[in-house]
Amino acid sequence: MDKDKAGNGKTITIYDIAEEAGVSASTVSRVLNGSASVRKEKKERIQKLIEKYNFKPNALAKGLSDTATRSVGIIAADVRNPYYSALFVACEMAAEKAGYSVVLSNSFGEIEREKAQLDIMLQQKVDAIIQMGGRVDDLITDENYALKVRGICEKTPVVVTGKLDKTSVHSVVIDESGAMEAVMEHLIELGHQKIALVGGEMRVTSTYYKYLKYQEVLRKHGIKEKGEYVINGTYDPETGYECTNRILELEDRPTAIIAINDFAASGAVRSIREHGLRIPEDISLVSFDNTYIADLTIPKLTSIDYDYENYGRVLINTAIAAARGEEVEAVQIITPKLVIRESSGEVGK
Amino acid sequence: MDKDKAGNGKTITIYDIAEEAGVSASTVSRVLNGSASVRKEKKERIQKLIEKYNFKPNALAKGLSDTATRSVGIIAADVRNPYYSALFVACEMAAEKAGYSVVLSNSFGEIEREKAQLDIMLQQKVDAIIQMGGRVDDLITDENYALKVRGICEKTPVVVTGKLDKTSVHSVVIDESGAMEAVMEHLIELGHQKIALVGGEMRVTSTYYKYLKYQEVLRKHGIKEKGEYVINGTYDPETGYECTNRILELEDRPTAIIAINDFAASGAVRSIREHGLRIPEDISLVSFDNTYIADLTIPKLTSIDYDYENYGRVLINTAIAAARGEEVEAVQIITPKLVIRESSGEVGK
DNA sequence: AAGCTCTTTGAAACCGATTTCAAAATTAAT
DNA sequence: ATTAATTTTGAAATCGGTTTCAAAGAGCTT
Numbered sequence: 232m233d234k235d236k237a238g239n240g241k242t243i244t245i246y247d248i249a250e251e252a253g254v255s256a257s258t259v260s261r262v263l264n265g266s267a268s269v270r271k272e273k274k275e276r277i278q279k280l281i282e283k284y285n286f287k288p289n290a291l292a293k294g295l296s297d298t299a300t301r302s303v304g305i306i307a308a309d310v311r312n313p314y315y316s317a318l319f320v321a322c323e324m325a326a327e328k329a330g331y332s333v334v335l336s337n338s339f340g341e342i343e344r345e346k347a348q349l350d351i352m353l354q355q356k357v358d359a360i361i362q363m364g365g366r367v368d369d370l371i372t373d374e375n376y377a378l379k380v381r382g383i384c385e386k387t388p389v390v391v392t393g394k395l396d397k398t399s400v401h402s403v404v405i406d407e408s409g410a411m412e413a414v415m416e417h418l419i420e421l422g423h424q425k426i427a428l429v430g431g432e433m434r435v436t437s438t439y440y441k442y443l444k445y446q447e448v449l450r451k452h453g454i455k456e457k458g459e460y461v462i463n464g465t466y467d468p469e470t471g472y473e474c475t476n477r478i479l480e481l482e483d484r485p486t487a488i489i490a491i492n493d494f495a496a497s498g499a500v501r502s503i504r505e506h507g508l509r510i511p512e513d514i515s516l517v518s519f520d521n522t523y524i525a526d527l528t529i530p531k532l533t534s535i536d537y538d539y540e541n542y543g544r545v546l547i548n549t550a551i552a553a554a555r556g557e558e559v560e561a562v563q564i565i566t567p568k569l570v571i572r573e574s575s576g577e578v579g580k
Numbered sequence: 581m582d583k584d585k586a587g588n589g590k591t592i593t594i595y596d597i598a599e600e601a602g603v604s605a606s607t608v609s610r611v612l613n614g615s616a617s618v619r620k621e622k623k624e625r626i627q628k629l630i631e632k633y634n635f636k637p638n639a640l641a642k643g644l645s646d647t648a649t650r651s652v653g654i655i656a657a658d659v660r661n662p663y664y665s666a667l668f669v670a671c672e673m674a675a676e677k678a679g680y681s682v683v684l685s686n687s688f689g690e691i692e693r694e695k696a697q698l699d700i701m702l703q704q705k706v707d708a709i710i711q712m713g714g715r716v717d718d719l720i721t722d723e724n725y726a727l728k729v730r731g732i733c734e735k736t737p738v739v740v741t742g743k744l745d746k747t748s749v750h751s752v753v754i755d756e757s758g759a760m761e762a763v764m765e766h767l768i769e770l771g772h773q774k775i776a777l778v779g780g781e782m783r784v785t786s787t788y789y790k791y792l793k794y795q796e797v798l799r800k801h802g803i804k805e806k807g808e809y810v811i812n813g814t815y816d817p818e819t820g821y822e823c824t825n826r827i828l829e830l831e832d833r834p835t836a837i838i839a840i841n842d843f844a845a846s847g848a849v850r851s852i853r854e855h856g857l858r859i860p861e862d863i864s865l866v867s868f869d870n871t872y873i874a875d876l877t878i879p880k881l882t883s884i885d886y887d888y889e890n891y892g893r894v895l896i897n898t899a900i901a902a903a904r905g906e907e908v909e910a911v912q913i914i915t916p917k918l919v920i921r922e923s924s925g926e927v928g929k
Numbered sequence: 930a931a932g933c934t935c936t937t938t939g940a941a942a943c944c945g946a947t948t949t950c951a952a953a954a955t956t957a958a959t
Numbered sequence: 960a961t962t963a964a965t966t967t968t969g970a971a972a973t974c975g976g977t978t979t980c981a982a983a984g985a986g987c988t989t
Contacts (some may be wrong), residue, residue, distance in 0.1 A: 300640070595975075640974085
């Protein structure tokens with residue numbers, strides 16, 4: 232490979248600086264990192280040269296020699312989903328504050344892609360890996376992968392979102408039960424008894440835990456669960472639209488709908504509108520994630536917020552601490568909060 | 581820094597493989613890259629070991645020695661904006677296909693942040709940099725930065741979206757004029773004469789070129805331009821909402837509104853609804869970008885699409901070709917296409 | 930069997946930093 | 960002015976690959 236792609240400008244190195252300053256490379260390195268004291272006059276001479284050439288040490292060489300790249304790999308399901316983009320940006324900011332950089336990859340929920348990305352990140356020697364969403368359960372049951380994750384953990388710590396009992400990876404978990412409880416109590420307080428659940432797959436733990444709490448709160452208030460009020464699907468607007476269509480055609484129509492996320496809720500809004508019903512006068516609608524979509528729909532959605540800034544910070548700090556070999560709690564909890572907007576109101580008003 | 585963070589598992593290297601196979605590291609390297617022929621039996625023995633240990637060469641060492649990391653840095657304004665996330669994902673896919681990986685950073689339009697990220701990427705020795713959006717004009721007029729960009733271009737090629745005449749960077753440009761022409765002709769064909777423009781800043785070239793074409797098409801059809809029909813702002817829902825409020829309170833209300841992007845359009849939808857008007861019966865609404873937001877609003881938005889898959893591919897291919905020192909056209913054009921949905925209709929119907 | 934060509938191979942240098950270790954230069958103490 | 964203690968410094972090794980170069984080995988001719 233030709234060295235000078237476009238020509239003249241030679242890349243300057245620590246040796247060039249050393250030579251011009253009349254010192255050794257070691258000394259320049261010490262000035263660069265403040266790792267040891269250097270005589271004042273030399274130090275200043277070196278700093279002036281660094282300034283002059285706008286010298287920035289080669290991160291590859293640095294990473295090679297001290298085995299820490301100060302970078303964290305993030306594997307997300309799909310950044311086009313506002314939940315992930317919000318979380319990613321939060322991580323990026325937190326990482327920046329800690330002097331780390333982040334590398335992003337999208338898995339699109341495909342296990343093969345996820346593995347390939349893991350490999351690439353390991354080759355790039357990131358100090359830690361954060362895995363957001365994706366099909367966590369599948370990953371863990373895939374034996375090769377599970378072995379691999381364990382293998383990685385010895386060298387490169389992995390932090391995942393969502394609950395995992397079997398592995399030794401660190402996890403940062405949203406209190407899904409608490410979230411669902413807040414949503415249910417909010418609706419029940421508004422007088423709702425007929426509450427439907429739209430979207431989500433039961434094999435996804437976060438969805439499953441929400442469902443369990445849904446049942447529990449119903450029981451607690453002496454409300455009998457109706458099977459036809461729970462319609463599973465995926466996590467997109469189409470699912471929200473179709474599931475809501477089915478819900479609204481039921482004999483005994485519910486007065487409130489809980490959508491698995493804002494995305495699905497936006498589809499629900501369309502369905503409700505098309506049925507000639509008003510939100511929240513005829514149907515209350517509540518969802519999870521509190522992305523900017525909750526602010527775009529008409530009416531604006533009541534939704535569960537996770538405080539993305541904090542969420543991202545916890546993820547990054549956990550990853551960095553683990554990378555440094557510090558003790559970190561294996562499981563950390565994110566406490567959700569209900570944000571009430573326009574889509575939920577008193578029943579039958 | 582302690583080598584073995586979590587303990588035992590030693591990282592295996594090309595030397596370990598070489599030793600166990602009873603050959604030299606050079607030979608293993610040759611097998612790894614297929615860079616030269618290796619006697620069949622040795623080759624197989626080596627491959628078996630690579631398999632056995634699931635050996636993956638250290639990308640840092642590789643990048644250090646052959647001065648090509650096969651990675652492209654992408655600086656976007658904000659991935660939370662669906663336009664950027666769509667484009668980023670398209671780039672990621674195209675890069676993957678070419679055997680490259682991508683590194684993402686968000687500048688949030690802040691010039692200082694952008695510079696810092698550029699530095700980091702250069703330190704990380706990406707082979708090329710793609711700069712999407714951001715405040716291109718400002719960057720170029722900032723003299724230090726301009727110098728720097730030129731300096732970089734000698735070593736690391738930069739590809740930007742949007743038009744730039746002064747510099748030597750490569751650029752991939754959406755045909756904004758063509759896009760606006762398609763929008764205008766569409767509306768005029770539907771009988772609209774009173775057409776308003778909402779959102780966007782004139783100092784942003786893409787917005788400015790759209791405006792020029794807007795004027796041109798009006799002239800061409802003998803329609804007099806009304807200053808009060810053009811209200812600038814930023815690119816978010818709030819802007820769309822507020823600007824549209826002002827538009828709708830005009831004495832001589834327009835029959836069609838062109839929003840600078842889907843985001844702004846979603847705000848416009850809210851304003852129109854709040855004024856008790858129907859889309860498209862009372863007001864037609866058209867926008868640019870065709871992100872998934874165009875599919876979420878009620879009604880769905882008629883919007884200009886860029887074929888993100890192709891757009892991303894062009895960006896990545898340009899970046900990679902430039903990195904390899906191949907000749908690439910300095911400016912490449914992306915041809916937009918109008919996607920007609922529910923928000924535009926015949927005037928006064 | 931000798932001579933020649935073509936293919937394989939390994940030793941060593943290099944990429945650009947950091948770090949260890951021992952020598953050199955200062956400073957402090959007697 | 961010496962000696963001891965401390966601070967600065969540079970040479971060399973290291974991180975884990977790739978590549979050049981020359982030597983060794985194989986395969987073909989005659």
